[in-house]
Amino acid sequence: MATVTVSRKPLSLSERAYLPQILAGMRITLKHLFSPNVTLSYPEQRPAIPPGYRGVPTLVMDPHGREKCVSCQLCEFVCPPKAIRITPGAVPADQPDRAHVEKAPAAFDIDMLRCIYCGLCQEVCPEEAIFLQNQFSMSGYSRDEMVNHKDRLYELGGTLPDQHFKWDKKKAAEEHGNQH
Amino acid sequence: MIALWSNLHPALQMLLKGLAVILVIFPIAGASSLAERKVSAWIQGRPGPNRAIPIWFAWVPVIGPMLQKLGVFHLMSDGVKMLFKEDALPGHVNKPYFILAPILAMIPAFTTVTVVPFGAYLDAAGRTIPLMLANVDVGILAVFAVGSLGVYSLIIAGWASNSKYPFLGGVRASAQLISYELSMTLSVLPVFLWVNAPGTAGSLSLARVVEFQSQPGFWGGTWFIFLMPVSAFVFLVSLYAETNRQPFDMAECDADLVGGFHTEYGAFKWSLFFVAEYSHMVVGSAVFTLLFLGGWNPLPWVPLSDVAVWLHLADAPILLGLLSIAIFLGKVLCSIFVFMWVRWTIPRFRYDQVMKLGWQRLLPLAIANLIVYALIIAWLQPKN
Amino acid sequence: MVDKLFIILSVVTLVSAALVVVNKNAVNAAMFFMLSLVGTAGLFVLLNAYLLAFVLILVYAGAVVSLFLFIIMLLDTRPEAQKSFKKMTVAASLLGGLLLFTGVLSLMTHFVPATAGAKGHVLPPVGASLKGYAEQLFTTYLLPVQVVGFLLLIAMLGVIVLSKRFENKEAAS
Numbered sequence A: 001m002a003t004v005t006v007s008r009k010p011l012s013l014s015e016r017a018y019l020p021q022i023l024a025g026m027r028i029t030l031k032h033l034f035s036p037n038v039t040l041s042y043p044e045q046r047p048a049i050p051p052g053y054r055g056v057p058t059l060v061m062d063p064h065g066r067e068k069c070v071s072c073q074l075c076e077f078v079c080p081p082k083a084i085r086i087t088p089g090a091v092p093a094d095q096p097d098r099a100h101v102e103k104a105p106a107a108f109d110i111d112m113l114r115c116i117y118c119g120l121c122q123e124v125c126p127e128e129a130i131f132l133q134n135q136f137s138m139s140g141y142s143r144d145e146m147v148n149h150k151d152r153l154y155e156l157g158g159t160l161p162d163q164h165f166k167w168d169k170k171k172a173a174e175e176h177g178n179q180h
Numbered sequence B: 001m002i003a004l005w006s007n008l009h010p011a012l013q014m015l016l017k018g019l020a021v022i023l024v025i026f027p028i029a030g031a032s033s034l035a036e037r038k039v040s041a042w043i044q045g046r047p048g049p050n051r052a053i054p055i056w057f058a059w060v061p062v063i064g065p066m067l068q069k070l071g072v073f074h075l076m077s078d079g080v081k082m083l084f085k086e087d088a089l090p091g092h093v094n095k096p097y098f099i100l101a102p103i104l105a106m107i108p109a110f111t112t113v114t115v116v117p118f119g120a121y122l123d124a125a126g127r128t129i130p131l132m133l134a135n136v137d138v139g140i141l142a143v144f145a146v147g148s149l150g151v152y153s154l155i156i157a158g159w160a161s162n163s164k165y166p167f168l169g170g171v172r173a174s175a176q177l178i179s180y181e182l183s184m185t186l187s188v189l190p191v192f193l194w195v196n197a198p199g200t201a202g203s204l205s206l207a208r209v210v211e212f213q214s215q216p217g218f219w220g221g222t223w224f225i226f227l228m229p230v231s232a233f234v235f236l237v238s239l240y241a242e243t244n245r246q247p248f249d250m251a252e253c254d255a256d257l258v259g260g261f262h263t264e265y266g267a268f269k270w271s272l273f274f275v276a277e278y279s280h281m282v283v284g285s286a287v288f289t290l291l292f293l294g295g296w297n298p299l300p301w302v303p304l305s306d307v308a309v310w311l312h313l314a315d316a317p318i319l320l321g322l323l324s325i326a327i328f329l330g331k332v333l334c335s336i337f338v339f340m341w342v343r344w345t346i347p348r349f350r351y352d353q354v355m356k357l358g359w360q361r362l363l364p365l366a367i368a369n370l371i372v373y374a375l376i377i378a379w380l381q382p383k384n
Numbered sequence C: 001m002v003d004k005l006f007i008i009l010s011v012v013t014l015v016s017a018a019l020v021v022v023n024k025n026a027v028n029a030a031m032f033f034m035l036s037l038v039g040t041a042g043l044f045v046l047l048n049a050y051l052l053a054f055v056l057i058l059v060y061a062g063a064v065v066s067l068f069l070f071i072i073m074l075l076d077t078r079p080e081a082q083k084s085f086k087k088m089t090v091a092a093s094l095l096g097g098l099l100l101f102t103g104v105l106s107l108m109t110h111f112v113p114a115t116a117g118a119k120g121h122v123l124p125p126v127g128a129s130l131k132g133y134a135e136q137l138f139t140t141y142l143l144p145v146q147v148v149g150f151l152l153l154i155a156m157l158g159v160i161v162l163s164k165r166f167e168n169k170e171a172a173s
């Protein structure tokens, strides 16, 4: 038998008599009655978000304010609940310095009613273009409102520091010969 | 003003008194429900309801935000919601009884108030005259008798709902309330034995108990809670059980019975149960205050009449009456606070524990207490 | 005023008492029983016997009938689950009815209302005073009280014997 009999201490007299215990409990609750609140008044006071928090997935730009996503669609494929929908497109004509980047998303939708905040998209993205950031409160009056479109995603994501500037290096390599 | 009052037709007087009861009990019950939410919040380290405020009130400086912080407007919006919510009548219930039950709950809640004295004033001869709606000789007995009818609303509600949880709630309620009624009645007997000393005219009036506690001298001024702590304790515990409060709320028991006897109720009918529960609490606290906490006497050994002399209020009966009512209400509110304090401290008993506590602990304790005090009183009695 | 109240209360009492017997639904019957008790209590109040009225409500309406309801709810008696009467039951109830009838008849014909000064004993004025009741119970009516108490004790013993399973010694050995 895998039964473990836990031996319990027999209750002491004061424990069996209930009352002292109850009074002790009431003393504790009385203390709490006068102690300061432990809650936040939410919309006015926001909790401190710890680093590494996985909030709403967002698209980020590099420090030069350029779009990082290259519309490889890896995140779309990896997303378990299929929350991401990407329509690949070409890099817009008004960004000639990025012309060597073949693609950019024409549309990028994340359906926040589907997203499970797993962070796989962030994990898989080769461009470090998608991040789950601090935003945690999503609300809307309709299903449509709960779908984050591309501009909204960039608005939420903002700019994050970048270590690699991969496409700058690529361009330099193209222009000055491959130094890799 | 007093002359004007006594010139009114007795029936009109009665009507006004009855209205006064409702006008007092409803707000107190409502305020208690708010206090309950606030106390629970504070005990749990939360601020509690503090959002609702009418737009036009938000402009009032200081007072507006203060009332908002206290959640006063939540109370109002709750009341309005209860009134205007759709009052659904489930299809599977026994309709007449289903509707009857909440009404039955209100009757004892309001009737018991009439025999509870709530203040006093001094008449021209310097005697203390209690303020009460119906001065019946059987006072406490009337409270118990009518209060014991409260169990019907629970049973009927549980039975008429015709579904499992309410049914279980009703069954539990009937067993529990009957069990604790015994200890409750037995626990107050010593008080009345003491008050009705041989040679005096016997009376079960609550006002008389207070009168007894406001006598001069050490023994006269002692509140009964000091004289009979065991009685007070048994009474208090049974009171918690009788009013269906945690840790004895077997009839509701959100955890295992969803909502107990009122699972099928909603909106206004539900709120009637709610008000009834709080009125029971108010009346119970009032009776406890009268019996054991000296009624409207401000402090032990300091009767109201002394205070009247100090404050030169002896010939201002209305002022003194208001003062006594304030003192009495203050005590009642404290006692209600203790109700809440206990509720948010102690976890609920299991049903068999409730029964065991009632029959095997409280009842023997009450009986032993009664016998001891009967013997003491017989021994103290002047021999002739 | 009092007369009218008396008539109303007695009608309520009697009608609901009759309905207790006739009603097929056990819960209805119990509720009418309670109504009838409340009516009786009202009659006592009319007689200025407040104590009796409240004791009646406290004990019967407050405890006994709610116990009835408790049992009814536990047993879940349905209207159709009724058995026809046994012959013995019919005979017993007939006899009981007959006794009641003769009792009422003899009261009506032989009872002389006690008035002050009349011969025989004068009913003590127990009315509203609690003490009056107590003294009467423990002096004049001590024997009936004791007898009733004994009866209740016997009933309680009976319930214990019926409900508790005693070890059947002979069957075990």
Ligand code: SF4
Pocket: A057, A075, A078, A079, A080, A081, A082, A083, A084, A110, A114, A115, A116, A117, A118, A119, A120, A121, A122, A132
């Ligand atoms: S966090 Fe997970 S579920 Fe949400 S979009 Fe990214 S991959 Fe999809």
Ligand code: SF4
Pocket: A068, A069, A070, A071, A072, A073, A074, A075, A076, A086, A124, A125, A126, A127, A128, A129, A130
């Ligand atoms: S966000 Fe990253 S993974 Fe997704 S399409 Fe853009 S580059 Fe590819």
